[in-house]
Amino acid sequence: MRDFDERNITDAVIDSMAGTSDARLKTVMTSLVRHLHDFVRDVELSFDEWNQAIEFLTRTGQTCTDTRQEFILLSDTLGVSMLVDAINHRMPEGATETTVLGPFFVAAAPDLPSGADISDGMGGEPLEVSGTVCSADGVPLDDATVDVWQADDDGYYDVQQPERDSFVLRARFRTDREGRFAFTSIMPAFYPIPDDGPVGDMLQALGRHPNRPAHIHFMISAAGHETLITHLFDAESPYLDSDAVFGVKNSLIAQFARSERAGEQRRTLSYRFGLKPLPSQRP
8 A cells, every 4th residue: 555644644553563463463463553553543643743752752761670660650640550559459358459660679588487577677657567468358377478669758669779788668577367567667748759861851741740748668479369569648748639640549548546655656558458469369
């Protein structure tokens, strides 16, 4: 086919993929081309705008390193990451809602006994955390793995601090026979996502801030259940209604309650986590 124009170019590109042997790839690429072409027609994209888009994507790729994934950051700030998460985690009643993993998870976090202090004595408002891990039907899950990680009271994770030579504010715990775990820490602070690259430039151009509300990350795994990746957000934190990556859900907003012990102010957090059974485990 020749003489392509704005009316026939889309079908021509789709027809060119007729020999694709991977059916799923063909479905995805056909839809991508159709939506992308419809977008270009809808906004009547100019050559200058097309060039700006190419330059933006090029800069995004050039910003990626072993420790920074700017494309995932772009996906996060456009809501794509949470949309993919929502599509892939339709949860039954009793299961805790999911949210994005974020860029600061470390697989090699230290294994610590329940009740351990993960703050390594660093300053901040003391926080006592306790949790119970259950199946969605409420049955406690013994020996579940609970990974936790968080920012400090200045809004930084340990991996963002090159002067640190050991992990802090992250650990892995195991639940007891009643599904319980506990640890002590400090209150996390809200913080900005990395905004010194093209994604930050985009947010500024759109009049958006880069901040995330204060939260603690949890990744919980148990035999026969889907791994849960979620956060618990401080109910008193700013930016709950304007999280830069759209990760806040009402069920994940928790009270970090104030208390006093031996004259010292501290916070306490308690939460029940429900895990979704794998298909083979469902009644």
